[in-house]
Amino acid sequence: xxxxxEKPKSLTDVVTHYCPGCTHGVxxxxxxxxxxxxxxxxxxxxxxxxxxxxFAYDYFEVDFQQAAHGRAPAVATGIKRVHPDSVVFxxxxxxxxxxxxxxxxxxxxxxxxxxxxxFINNAIxxxxxxxxxxxxxxxxxxxxxxxxxxxxxxxxPIRVCEMLSTLPGxxxxxxxxxxxxxxxxxxxxxxxxxxxxxxxxxxFALVEILANCPTNWGMSPVESLEWxxxxxxxxxxxxxxxxxxxxx
Amino acid sequence: MSDLQLFKGNEAVGEAAVxxxxxxxxxxxxxxQNELPEYMSWRLPExxxxxxxxxxxxxxxxxxxxxxxxxxxxxxxxxxxxxxLKQEGISFLAGAEIPGVIVNMVRGGPGLGGxxxxxxxxxQATRGGGHGDYRTVVLGPASLQELVDMTYEAFQIAxxxxxxxxxxxxxxxxxxxxxxxxxxxxxxxxxPDWATTGKRGRDNFNLxxxxxxxxxxxxxxxxxxxxxxxxxTEKEVRWETRAxxxxxxxxxxxxxxxxxxxxxxxxxxEDGHAVGLVRPQTLWPFPQEPFDELSDRVDGFLTVExxxxxxxxxxxxxxxxxxxxxxxxxxxxxxxDYRDIISxxxxxxxxxxxxx
Numbered sequence: 001x002x003x004x005x006e007k008p009k010s011l012t013d014v015v016t017h018y019c020p021g022c023t024h025g026v027x028x029x030x031x032x033x034x035x036x037x038x039x040x041x042x043x044x045x046x047x048x049x050x051x052x053x054x055f056a057y058d059y060f061e062v063d064f065q066q067a068a069h070g071r072a073p074a075v076a077t078g079i080k081r082v083h084p085d086s087v088v089f090x091x092x093x094x095x096x097x098x099x100x101x102x103x104x105x106x107x108x109x110x111x112x113x114x115x116x117x118x119f120i121n122n123a124i125x126x127x128x129x130x131x132x133x134x135x136x137x138x139x140x141x142x143x144x145x146x147x148x149x150x151x152x153x154x155x156x157p158i159r160v161c162e163m164l165s166t167l168p169g170x171x172x173x174x175x176x177x178x179x180x181x182x183x184x185x186x187x188x189x190x191x192x193x194x195x196x197x198x199x200x201x202x203x204f205a206l207v208e209i210l211a212n213c214p215t216n217w218g219m220s221p222v223e224s225l226e227w228x229x230x231x232x233x234x235x236x237x238x239x240x241x242x243x244x245x246x247x248x
Numbered sequence: 249m250s251d252l253q254l255f256k257g258n259e260a261v262g263e264a265a266v267x268x269x270x271x272x273x274x275x276x277x278x279x280x281q282n283e284l285p286e287y288m289s290w291r292l293p294e295x296x297x298x299x300x301x302x303x304x305x306x307x308x309x310x311x312x313x314x315x316x317x318x319x320x321x322x323x324x325x326x327x328x329x330x331x332x333l334k335q336e337g338i339s340f341l342a343g344a345e346i347p348g349v350i351v352n353m354v355r356g357g358p359g360l361g362g363x364x365x366x367x368x369x370x371x372q373a374t375r376g377g378g379h380g381d382y383r384t385v386v387l388g389p390a391s392l393q394e395l396v397d398m399t400y401e402a403f404q405i406a407x408x409x410x411x412x413x414x415x416x417x418x419x420x421x422x423x424x425x426x427x428x429x430x431x432x433x434x435x436x437x438x439x440p441d442w443a444t445t446g447k448r449g450r451d452n453f454n455l456x457x458x459x460x461x462x463x464x465x466x467x468x469x470x471x472x473x474x475x476x477x478x479x480x481t482e483k484e485v486r487w488e489t490r491a492x493x494x495x496x497x498x499x500x501x502x503x504x505x506x507x508x509x510x511x512x513x514x515x516x517x518e519d520g521h522a523v524g525l526v527r528p529q530t531l532w533p534f535p536q537e538p539f540d541e542l543s544d545r546v547d548g549f550l551t552v553e554x555x556x557x558x559x560x561x562x563x564x565x566x567x568x569x570x571x572x573x574x575x576x577x578x579x580x581x582x583x584x585d586y587r588d589i590i591s592x593x594x595x596x597x598x599x600x601x602x603x604x
Contacts, residue, residue, distance in 0.1 A: 045445070067314075068336055077314060078320075081272060
């Protein structure tokens with residue numbers, strides 16, 4: 001019998017801790033597929049961040065370091081500068097990357113650090129129970145913005161790709177979404193490009209993946225995917241913001 | 249001696265690190281240690297290494313985490329306020345068992361404090377300014393030659409235990425010049441088998457991690473770390489005594505202050521007072537032995553520090569009430585004058601009196 005669909009080799013054979021319906025699993029699979037496709041399993045070093053993806057190191061069959069909250073790009077920098085021929089990627093959520101780790105991501109991008117960043121934006125702090133994130137939409141309810149995010153009080157959400165796109169060191173920047181099959185296919189292509197950018201030595205690459213959080217949004221998985229499409233994509237437009245060669 | 253070279257302290261640290269095999273330095277500017285990252289910025293590329301100026305002390309220590317976890321002999325340096333920022337990373341290095349060397353050229357605090365020499369980071373260095381049950385070996389050199397030797401050895405100790413090691417100097421030590429002899433250039437070794445180099449044909453993947461959600465597992469991890477700390481306490485503790493054989497009273501001091509106290513000891517000896525000096529060379533582990541030995545023989549200890557009294561707590565713990573322990577200190581960047589140190593000792597001698 002011919003297998004037509006398999007677990008990527010770079011994913012470990014375990015049950016993840018992610019909630020039912022969460023798109024972290026999809027994003028993990030896409031990253032693993034790219035590692036398999038580009039045959040990177042012997043050179044890849046991942047950096048897990050703090051948040052829902054803290055256990056990413058349990059799910060990938062590659063070397064991993066677990067970083068302090070927000071510091072994954074600095075840790076990645078250390079690894080890449082020691083082993084320039086390794087393929088270094090961080091996997092970070094929006095609280096980790098856009099809040100506590102804002103300095104680290106901006107400066108890794110500024111340096112044109114030759115690393116790949118997989119950035120999961122689900123507009124909320126998932127692991128800690130649904131607090132407001134820097135990416136939480138205006139009006140969106142969170143456990144620390146019970147009446148909905150008020151821009152006069154908390155400001156408006158950060159668009160990370162747009163912010164980083166001004167930096168010459170950035171080689172590849174794309175925002176994709178996992179809310180439907182077409183989005184997932186597109187996400188896979190972008191993740192592939194983000195790793196290829198590193199292999200080509202072009203500089204900093206980041207893929208922002210709009211993701212859901214049915215648990216903390218208080219929705220069913222289907223409703224949450226609909227919410228990504230209806231609300232998140234509207235505020236966070238999809239597309240490529242930088243491609244290699246453009247930045248210089 | 250032809251190998252003798254006149255070096256500034258901060259630059260001597262840099263050269264000693266290079267000799268030890270350090271090829272990765274991550275730092276951020278802060279006075280009074282700037283000559284160290286400046287030295288590394290041209291010296292490391294000469295030997296095929298990497299100097300990188302980080303966006304913050306927080307980023308610098310996390311780059312050390314990444315590089316150390318990838319198997320490199322990595323280093324960062326700063327001065328007091330910057331070392332406060334590195335504490336998160338130091339705790340993570342200890343938790344994830346990553347070797348790394350951190351140099352602190354201490355300046356006056358708290359807060360922004362000042363830029364003149366101080367020893368007021370003793371608590372932070374020896375108690376672990378970061379969170380959790382962890383320890384770092386803390387080396388306290390008192391001359392530039394010792395600064396060179398200890399920097400060199402810091403990398404070996406860090407590798408031996410897979411644990412961060414701190415070298416604590418102060419503004420004086422960073423800025424002054426003395427003749428030094430450097431050790432020979434050590435060979436740069438391959439990454440150890442636990443390092444995250446990419447699997448490179450390995451069957452298993454390597455993981456650098458400090459997260460253990462299961463309390464029993466975390467306890468077990470802490471027990472394992474504690475075994476290392478116990479070994480460090482046994483094997484890495486160092487001190488020096490001067491003129492203590494017949495001493496009635498002994499000073500206790502480390503680093504730059506110990507040199508000033510040495511002058512006080514010499515002067516008091518000339519004046520006929522039997523005083524000596526105990527100089528801890530490791531601030532953690534703190535030497536117990538000289539205090540066990542001397543507590544039966546001396547009438548008291550006077551601890552001298554450039555702080556309001558930090559190491560003196562360790563001296564009291566070591567002496568365990570057997571004889572009086574008093575303190576004299578200057579802080580805020582003011583260095584003690586040896587004459588004031590003598591006056592403090594004379595006052596102690598008057599108050600405490602002699603047993604013989």
